[in-house]
Amino acid sequence: MTRFSRSELRRELRGVVGLAAPVIVVQLGTMLMGTVDTMMLGRVSEQALAAGALGHAVGTGVIVLGIGILMAMDPLAAQAFGAGDREGMAAQLARGTVLAVLLAVPISLIMAWIGGHLDLLGQKPELQVLAGSYLRWLIPGIAPFLLFWVLRQFLQARSLVRPAVFAIVVANLFNVVADWALIFGHLGLPRLEVKGSAMATSSSRWVLFLALLAAAQPVLRPYWQRVRRAAVTLRGLWQMVKIGFPVAVQVGLEFFVFTTVALMMGNLGARELAAHQIAINLASLSFMVPFGIAGAAATRVGNAIGRGDSQGARLSAAVSLFLGAGVMLLFATLFRLLPASLARLYTIESEVIALAALLIPIAALFQVVDGTQVVGAGILRGAADTRFPAVSAFVGFWLVGLPFGSWLTYGRGMGPQGLWWGLTAGLATVALLLVVRIRIRFRQDLVAVDRV
Helix, strand or coil: CCCCCHHHHHHHHHHHHHHHHHHHHHHHHHHHHHHHHHHHHHCCCHHHHHHHHHHHHHHHHHHHHHHHHHCCHHHHHHHHHHCCCHHHHHHHHHHHHHHHHHHHHHHHHHHHHHHCCHHHHCCCHHHHHHHHHHHHHHHHHHHHHHHHHHHHHHHHHCCCCHHHHHHHHHHHHHHHHHHHHHHHCCCCCCCCHHHHHHHHHHHHHHHHHHHHHHHHHHHHHHHHHHCCHHHCCHHHHHHHHHHHHHHHHHHHHHHHHHHHHHHHHHHHCHHHHHHHHHHHHHHHHHHHHHHHHHHHHHHHHHHHHHCCCHHHHHHHHHHHHHHHHHHHHHHHHHHHHCHHHHHCCCCCCHHHHHHHHHHCCHHHHHHHHHHHHHHHHHHHHHCCCCHHHHHHHHHHHHHHHHHHHHHHHHHCCCCHHHHHHHHHHHHHHHHHHHHHHHHHHCCCCCCCCCCC
């Protein structure tokens, strides 16, 4: 890539960190809801923890398909803002809102169907009933969660993230109380355990959306007033789908490989699934940091391309990549040094702790390549380059990671550790492909997408 001066690097680093920090808070806050669910269900029973883990994994794998399509807001809104096109920004806000409502329908139907057919996934009978109930009670929260994503991506394109931080704090406080009341039966409510966890999640997603809508009204109102009926056309919606669908494929391939691994863990046993859930939850928590950096990278790269500044886009890409990999090295060190202590935060079951402590050190290497690949995808998304990351995800996760992990687990008898080494190999492959793509793509002049 192009060489940059120290002053340019420092200035861009401040810009990326300034935007990424609150985005990371939002990402961590979103993840924290699931973490609180996991911790509380871990206090109920090993079976409740495993069923909640299964329901959460499958439910997330379904809803991220809609989120991936809506992430087309990143390049479209960011480039429009960089170009000073307020009419274009208003059009993207309207299209995203309409698309979120439309997507909620098929996603709800898919989740309801899966909830009643977990037997087809080879899960043990005792987990099928509990996880199926969990999935069905997630459905009421699908539409507000997708609408929250539209608003937060739109605001993020303008480098405005404080309203989302406010919303995530309010929603998390609500979620803690709702989990405590519905899982354990407090405040005069029945003890609902796994079902109560899902009910709390859906309710919290409504709070999340409404809190963001209220906090962002002063910013959103001028754009809503600029919306014209012509903005919400099939052509405009199709452009968003065309850019966002590869993102959905990429994110879906990644989440579904993790879902597949969770299902394979469930086949190995409830203890293996519970230990895996602890390790993956820790890895997911730290992943929110580079995921936030990736969001900042998409915004800053998109803004730069929108204003015709290819050199600025290259600078944002370089700083974001090194920042994402560097911060994950710190988490890797923590995971390597304190595996058992981290596992004890989730459960008091000694055998689950012991097994999780074997998986968490593998997550140390996992962290570094995971951080690199997600930031790389964010950089390319800012340039509206969304197809290559989807192909990379297929190659890395499904042609390398899952087959390799399956061979280690069943062919070499490594059990849960084999699946984790497979995931690490898959992530490393994706990271390498995306870094090579960025080096090639960003050597050229970067042109904004056509705004319709």
